[in-house]
Amino acid sequence: xxxxxxxxxxxxxxxxxxxxxxxxxxxxxxxxxxxxxxxxxxxxxxxxxxxxxxxxxxxxxxxxxxxxxxxxxxxxxxxxxxxxxxxxxxxxxxxxxxxxxxxxxxxxxxxxxxxxxxxxxxxxxxxxxxxxxxxxxxxxxxxxxxxxxxxxxxxxxxxxxxxxxxxxxxxxxxxxxxxxxxxxxxxxxxxxxxxxxxxxxxxxxxxxxxxxxxxxxxxxxxxxxxxxxxxxxxxxxxxxxxxxxxxxxxxxxxxxxxxxxxxxxxxxxxxxxxxxxxxxxxxxxxxxxxxxxxxxxxxxxxxxxxxxxxxxxxxxxxxxxxxxxxxxxxxxxxxxxxxxxxxxxxxxxxxxxxxxxxxxxxxxxxxxxxxxxxx
Amino acid sequence: xxxxxxxxxxxxxxxxxxxxxxxxxxxxxxxxxxxxxxxxxxxxxxxxxxxxxxxxxxxxxxxxxxxxxxxxxxxxxxxxxxxxxxxxxxxxxxxxxxxxxxxxxxxxxxxxxxxxxxxxxxxxxxxxxxxxxxxxxxxxxxxxxxxxxxxxxxxxxxxxxxxxxxxxxxxxxxxxxxxxxxxxxxxxxxxxxxxxxxxxxxxxxxxxxxxxxxxxxxxxxxxxxxxxxxxxxxxxxxxxxxxxxxxxxxxxxxxxxxxxxxxxxxxxxxxxxxxxxxxxxxxxxxxxxxxxxxxxxxxxxxxxxxxxxxxxxxxxxxxxxxxxxxxxxxxxxxxxxxxxxxxxxxxxxxxxxxxxxxxxxxxxxxxxxxxxxxxxxxxxxxxxxxxxxxxxxxxxxxxxxxxxxxxxxxxxxxxxxxxxxxxxxx
Numbered sequence: 001x002x003x004x005x006x007x008x009x010x011x012x013x014x015x016x017x018x019x020x021x022x023x024x025x026x027x028x029x030x031x032x033x034x035x036x037x038x039x040x041x042x043x044x045x046x047x048x049x050x051x052x053x054x055x056x057x058x059x060x061x062x063x064x065x066x067x068x069x070x071x072x073x074x075x076x077x078x079x080x081x082x083x084x085x086x087x088x089x090x091x092x093x094x095x096x097x098x099x100x101x102x103x104x105x106x107x108x109x110x111x112x113x114x115x116x117x118x119x120x121x122x123x124x125x126x127x128x129x130x131x132x133x134x135x136x137x138x139x140x141x142x143x144x145x146x147x148x149x150x151x152x153x154x155x156x157x158x159x160x161x162x163x164x165x166x167x168x169x170x171x172x173x174x175x176x177x178x179x180x181x182x183x184x185x186x187x188x189x190x191x192x193x194x195x196x197x198x199x200x201x202x203x204x205x206x207x208x209x210x211x212x213x214x215x216x217x218x219x220x221x222x223x224x225x226x227x228x229x230x231x232x233x234x235x236x237x238x239x240x241x242x243x244x245x246x247x248x249x250x251x252x253x254x255x256x257x258x259x260x261x262x263x264x265x266x267x268x269x270x271x272x273x274x275x276x277x278x279x280x281x282x283x284x285x286x287x288x289x290x291x292x293x294x295x296x297x298x299x300x301x302x303x304x305x306x307x308x309x310x311x312x313x314x315x316x317x318x319x320x321x322x323x324x325x326x327x328x329x330x331x332x333x334x335x336x337x338x339x340x341x342x343x344x345x346x347x348x349x350x351x352x353x354x355x356x357x358x359x360x361x362x363x364x365x366x367x368x369x370x371x372x373x374x375x
Numbered sequence: 376x377x378x379x380x381x382x383x384x385x386x387x388x389x390x391x392x393x394x395x396x397x398x399x400x401x402x403x404x405x406x407x408x409x410x411x412x413x414x415x416x417x418x419x420x421x422x423x424x425x426x427x428x429x430x431x432x433x434x435x436x437x438x439x440x441x442x443x444x445x446x447x448x449x450x451x452x453x454x455x456x457x458x459x460x461x462x463x464x465x466x467x468x469x470x471x472x473x474x475x476x477x478x479x480x481x482x483x484x485x486x487x488x489x490x491x492x493x494x495x496x497x498x499x500x501x502x503x504x505x506x507x508x509x510x511x512x513x514x515x516x517x518x519x520x521x522x523x524x525x526x527x528x529x530x531x532x533x534x535x536x537x538x539x540x541x542x543x544x545x546x547x548x549x550x551x552x553x554x555x556x557x558x559x560x561x562x563x564x565x566x567x568x569x570x571x572x573x574x575x576x577x578x579x580x581x582x583x584x585x586x587x588x589x590x591x592x593x594x595x596x597x598x599x600x601x602x603x604x605x606x607x608x609x610x611x612x613x614x615x616x617x618x619x620x621x622x623x624x625x626x627x628x629x630x631x632x633x634x635x636x637x638x639x640x641x642x643x644x645x646x647x648x649x650x651x652x653x654x655x656x657x658x659x660x661x662x663x664x665x666x667x668x669x670x671x672x673x674x675x676x677x678x679x680x681x682x683x684x685x686x687x688x689x690x691x692x693x694x695x696x697x698x699x700x701x702x703x704x705x706x707x708x709x710x711x712x713x714x715x716x717x718x719x720x721x722x723x724x725x726x727x728x729x730x731x732x733x734x735x736x737x738x739x740x741x742x743x744x745x746x747x748x749x750x751x752x753x754x755x756x757x758x759x760x761x762x763x764x765x766x767x768x769x770x771x772x773x774x775x776x777x778x779x780x781x782x783x784x785x786x787x788x789x790x791x792x793x794x795x796x797x798x799x800x801x
Contacts, residue, residue, distance in 0.1 A: 005512065018465035021557055025471055033543050067395040127628050138427075168631075187701040265424065298423045300421075302387075324641065
């Protein structure tokens with residue numbers, strides 16, 4: 001018996017919630033939960049955790065595209081069945097973790113993974129780059145200003161050496177959000193790749209009456225740029241909205257509320273780069289990422305400008321930062337004027353805040369450095 | 376479904392990183408509608424713009440969330456993705472799976488949908504990408520009846536809570552993040568499935584201040600593990616670090632020669648409160664000065680451990696920039712016991728106090744952090760029946776614009792201008 005459309009409520013089960021986590025814990029994890037003493041990364045991508053019982057668990061971390069088919073998930077399951085007693089986990093950053101309960105099981109697992117082409121790269125631990133947290137982009141979303149899976153693929157291809165090594169001053173967390181809604185915490189990332197729009201919404205007067213609550217569309221604009229208006233459609237006057245273009249900051253909130261105000265545009269849309277955010281409380285407090293490159297074009301399929309910009313920032317950081325220093329801590333120590341100079345990024349007025357609480361970011365001290373910006 | 380030429384996407388098949396294009400192509404061999412996903416994506420790469428229509432409200436009976444409607448704006452070209460709705464399936468805590476469970480889910484998704492997924496969405500759910508409206512109820516029936524699993528949250532409701540891996544495989548976790556996450560998720564099934572809030576609401580559970588699920592940056596209620604007593608020190612292990620026998624930061628920096636380990640430079644001098652020093656070869660910590668940032672513990676995991684009196688710090692109101700700007704969560708309760716012994720009663724009371732107020736005063740699409748900004752932190756502290764304490768702020772205000780209440784001022788606000796003028800000529 002399955003779903004019966006004639007009696008949709010008969011036999012319906014609801015509000016089960018997620019399955020209990022305990023049934024999915026590998027035996028070595030279940031037996032040692034709460035008893036772990038310390039850990040060590042034995043090689044890039046391989047962690048060893050030691051329990052007070054003397055048990056050890058070895059974790060092999062692999063990258064993934066996040067966007068994956070059931071075909072691919074079944075292959076992941078084949079690997080976990082062959083090596084890990086049929087258990088595995090995913091990390092918050094879209095990595096796959098295969099766990100084994102003794103050291104001698106690690107190399108056969110690594111060999112198996114390596115035999116599967118580029119599907120299961122091992123790495124993403126310690127002072128390196130781990131997988132990019134990202135959103136949907138053109139594969140599924142209706143508001144994106146760029147793609148997600150494509151830019152992530154080309155950036156990770158380019159930075160791959162940093163995924164499989166641990167030679168940076170600290171971990172560098174990269175995240176991508178394909179529009180300002182930011183499904184995911186890109187606003188607190190070492191390097192954030194953010195899709196942005198640069199053209200104000202068009203108004204589809206023919207459609208607006210049927211699909212849009214005008215007061216909601218008007219209230220959706222944080223800067224009051226959307227105003228009530230009238231227009232003529234098929235000889236009849238209708239109520240609609242207009243946009244005061246000078247006040248539009250291209251956030252896209254009006255389009256979220258009103259499908260008759262599309263924003264996306266091949267030339268207008270692209271990527272902004274923000275840097276220096278962090279989530280961890282270690283040493284310094286969590287920080288937001290700051291906008292350093294206001295716009296890079298959507299040059300499909302390989303986004304070369306974005307790839308190059310990120311590599312430049314990463315290499316300047318790798319060369320100059322101290323051990324344990326996150327990107328944002330480094331930028332604050334050397335000063336943002338030095339950050340722009342060392343990363344060879346032109347400074348523009350677009351990096352100067354003029355939204356809410358902007359004054360907090362203006363410099364109100366005589367302390368500065370004589371970088372090339374001072375003419 | 377016809378195969379489409381994809382010259383742009385084909386360029387994303389090489390390189391060392393896993394290729395979603397190769398994966399989709401392989402899947403298309405057995406699920407022909409995946410060719411239409413590739414075809415439409417290729418068109419987006421050519422046109423440099425999305426080809427999905429705005430919105431579309433679909434769902435299963437009795438739920439107001441868990442499914443996101445999606446329709447193609449070029450369905451004649453790509454009929455296989457005319458409807459391309461997303462299903463959010465609630466993930467198990469910390470995303471551990473048995474292959475048995477994952478394989479069953481794959482079978483279901485192959486039967487009812489495109490076979491394409493995200494493992495996982497940013498909030499934490501398993502995301503099943505792409506199915507038709509008529510498949511939703513049959514899928515939900517099989518998910519609940521055959522697998523005993525359920526949908527996650529979407530829309531203006533409680534979103535699927537998420538946690539770090541916690542005690543399951545981490546020595547630093549100060550409470551059982553998995554159990555807290557599971558318990559609260561089950562406790563609030565109604566709030567997850569039936570939107571009744573002004574906007575979305577998220578809980579995230581991190582076991583320590585390293586905050587591996589980014590609770591402080593993106594959760595409306597951030598529960599972050601901490602301790603009250605002293606960092607536990609193994610002095611013998613400290614000596615091993617100094618002697619260079621244990622790698623710093625658990626081996627995180629092994630890929631570069633940073634020179635021999637220097638405890639002064641790498642630990643003592645980087646401590647934000649300067650509360651550590653050496654006496655001979657003994658490491659000393661003035662724990663009263665420590666703010667439990669985790670740096671020293673991160674660097675010397677075999678020598679230092681969080682204290683034994685453990686609980687969590689509760690912070691409120693994080694969000695991404697839309698609309699009023701990004702906010703980190705603000706510290707509200709410095710230390711709370713988070714324990715299954717009382718079924719997380721204290722945390723549940725705290726959360727419901729927020730909801731009672733926010734459901735009353737929150738505006739449409741206003742996150743609780745924005746409501747807090749609008750009414751001011753002193754008002755929110757009163758709403759929460761908390762004592763104002765300096766731990767809630769970075770620094771005292773630097774303007775003198777205090778909203779004094781009449782009852783706080785001797786004699787009240789009522790005064791007689793004639794009496795005043797009798798003594799003070801105008």
